[in-house]
Amino acid sequence: MDEVIRMEYDVDGENFATAGEASADVKRILRQVGLPADFIRRVAIAMYEGEINMVIHARGGKALVEITPQKITVELNDIGPGIPDIPLAMQEGYSTAPDSIRSLGFGAGMGLPNMKRYADDIKVSSIVGEGTSVRLEFVLA
Numbered sequence: 080m081d082e083v084i085r086m087e088y089d090v091d092g093e094n095f096a097t098a099g100e101a102s103a104d105v106k107r108i109l110r111q112v113g114l115p116a117d118f119i120r121r122v123a124i125a126m127y128e129g130e131i132n133m134v135i136h137a138r139g140g141k142a143l144v145e146i147t148p149q150k151i152t153v154e155l156n157d158i159g160p161g162i163p164d165i166p167l168a169m170q171e172g173y174s175t176a177p178d179s180i181r182s183l184g185f186g187a188g189m190g191l192p193n194m195k196r197y198a199d200d201i202k203v204s205s206i207v208g209e210g211t212s213v214r215l216e217f218v219l220a
Contacts, residue, residue, distance in 0.1 A: 161207035174187060
């Protein structure tokens with residue numbers, strides 16, 4: 080692959096039925112490009128976690144994906160309440176999801192920790208009352 084591929088997806092807030100469509104599409108494209116299955120799995124899991132976070136905690140947002148010969152970059156930008164304490168939110172098990180979401184099997188507090196686990200680099204920035212941006216990088220060896 081010599082070209083740069085860019086994609087943009089809208090993530091519909093509070094719609095669990097469509098959550099994961101963007102990561103599934105990216106997974107399909109990465110397969111077509113011929114990337115290793117384990118690499119694709121890491122990208123898909125981290126991106127899915129971001130989509131679910133946008134559905135659970137925000138009013139939706141955008142997922143921007145750039146595929147280059149060197150790396151995959153995923154930017155997740157939501158329009159939610161923001162994260163007041165990013166280090167706390169990065170801890171496994173920490174969640175602000177309401178019981179109604181937890182009863183659906185979501186909100187276990189593994190979203191950001193899983194993004195960190197599967198990405199080669201993660202940057203989280205947030206402004207309370209405005210939203211959160213997560214930038215994930217996956218380096219192609």
